[in-house]
Amino acid sequence: MNTKSEQPLHSSENLLCSEAQIADIDERLKALHGKCLGGGSMTLTSQLLPVAVRPNSVPVTAGPGLAQSPLSPSEAINAIHRGGNALVSIESKTESGAWVRLATGTTIELFSSELLQPHLSDADVYFGLNSVYASYRSRRKSKITGMTVYSRKHLQHLNAVAVDLDQAHQPGQQFHFRSFLERVLRYSQQEGIPLPSIAINSGRGCWLLWLLADRRDQSQPVPAHPDCCNIVKRIGRAAIRKFESFGADRHCYDPERVCRIPGSINSASNSRVQFYRISDRYFTTAELGTAFDVHAHRTQITPRRTGEKGARQIPGGLERWRVPLRGIRALAEMRRKFPQGTRRYATYYYAVLCRRARVDNVEQAVMQFAEKYCPTLTLAQVKKCLHSSQQSHFHIRHDTLMRDLKITTKEQEVLSLWFKKPQPSCATKISHRHKMIRAEMELAVGAVSVRRMVDILKIKHGLTVGRTTVARDMQKITRNRPALGVMSMVVSQGMQTMVHA
DNA sequence: CTGTAGGGTCCAACTCTTTA
């Protein structure tokens, strides 16, 4: 994911806190948050080591885990952000609801920063659930702290699937986190949903986090490749559906999701946010997908297809490639000879398109094409193009052909059947047509026959449309507009009952 | 009876939208 210009700033060795560092950080934060971190009973013993270094997939915590103290901020964030080079983004929300970026860095950098510390105990401070990387293109300085900040959209690791169970209780009404969580966990067990790794008391509701592990290296979170983002989003949506009856927030599944910092204040409920370890498990996307009945597309597409392709789909599929094939032939005719820099591309693409459009004797067709339009290519070069075309299994976009064949705007205009101008959407066209028909029906002194309407549309509006279509439109309009009752009778009952106004 | 006008139904082809 990191390009050469976007090398991470932080080495993986620096990422996880040592016990001494964590102890130091916790001391500072305890001092900062006072008694909010569980009454000062926490020690950084093996029980409270950063969870990233614990053995994976061993459910050690029996039950909801509320007997334990809440996790300290560093413990909680270390448990979530455990990927190599992972950076955490910290943001706060202003009174107007705008997001302000405070800092981006490793947990050590963030929690030991003198600049950031005063803000961590503020109201409504958040951290990104998924790790970002140091993208130089999005590198900025925070206006508040002066620290480096990066966009939370440049994701490096997907750390968790989260569900926000917002109780939306009335102002003044008490939210009982413990009993609510117990109900949620009981429901999870009944439904066969694995216990979440972390539960968060956000003050006005409860968040559930299932922490993620890469299937190849379970000590690492899931890399934020587009495919993984996609599946994690789908799992998130499925989880939301599962917990709908508990008020799951339907919008809380995007990978850039932020969560309140442990120990920070929720200004809406005027309470501290607390994180609880429910289980020590980390889940691969496959495990979580199975639990929430979400499967990778590849495993679903195949069974979804029933039997052979439909008879209508075959010509449709062929047409997909015949259009650019006709286009490239027309382009060749137009140019007479392909200029240097496009000859091999032209021969290669011609071969690919011939194969995909099921042209008979591709080799002969390509040889003739190259001889006529790319005469300077050697036989060996043409054969190489033919050979490469056999390896082509990827989709080829019109844009790619346009770029490689250096098709100019002027040529595109001539090749209008290939490079179609974007048409207004079907819905737009239909709504426009309905508008015209409605207007004509209202204008008419008496009944207008469907055939007459077809003529009116053609002559008056330059719109060519079939009689059947107009008839259906008129029926639809009269159904929705009883005021046009006369027309309704005419259209729906035919000539027998036609009533002339 | 025939020709004309007009609506309904069917169906293949096409286009757009949704889903994974």
Next chain:
DNA sequence: TAAAGAGTTGGACCCTACAG
């Protein structure tokens, strides 16, 4: 991005009503 499904379109054919 491909595939599948849904929706739209328009031609062919059928029917009825009416006028001459």
